[in-house]
Amino acid sequence: MDLVEPNFRWSSKAIKSFAMSELEARKIKSPTTDTEALLMGxxxxxxxxxxxxxRTNGITLLKVRDEILKLRGKPEMFFFSPEHPPLTEAAQRALDWAIDEKLKSGGNGEITTTHLLLGLWRQEESPGHQILAALGFNDEKAKELQSLISEPGFVEDS
Known part of the structure; x- marks a missing residue:
């Protein structure tokens, strides 16, 4: 029996989200791209x-930025983040979990921002998870999201 390896690629929106997360990490003067930057992306x-x-669940960019300030405090005024802040271990695991979420859903296709969000949620000790939880995201919301994207015929825009 031949095992066929799944053929995955990142959706254009997931790629854009990741690129935006690097920019946001720089804006908050972070030396790394962590899970809160992925969330902002x-x-x-x-x-x-x-x-x-x-956004439908009340989680907006402004609220996330406010929570980041609460977690980190105000950044140093003269600190400059690298052009491409490297991923933290938690952010890398969130990306790995995004791939796992796609594998669970079966079939070929794209790894989307929804997979990325679910991967981020699984990093329980991470700032991104803590911010989501503080803003009302919980396991029920994650299950709802998984259920929605698992429905037959569901197509997420790329």
């Missing part, structure tokens, strides 16, 4: 299913 992209789901 999803929200800044703005047109993906995950972004719309978050």
């Amino acid at each position: 999803i929200l800044i992209e703005g047109t993906s299913f995950a972004s719309k789901f978050l």
Whole structure:
């Protein structure tokens, strides 16, 4: 029996979210791209299913930025983040979990911002998870999101 390896690629919206997360990490003067920057990237992209789901549930970019200030405090005025802040271990695991979420859903296709959001949620000790939880996202919302994207015929925009 031949095992066929799944053929995955990142959706254009997931790629844009990731690129935006690097920019946001720089804006908050972070030396790394952590899970809170990934969350901001999803929200800044703005047109993906995950972004719309978050906003529908009251999680906005401004609220996330406020929570980041509460967690980190005000950044040093003269600190400059690298052009491409490297991923933290938690952010890398969130990306790995996004791939796992896609594998669970079966079939070929794209890894989307929704998979990225679910991967981020699974990093329980991370700032992104803590911010989501503080803003009302919980396991029920994650299950609802998983259920929505698992429905037959569901197509997330790329």
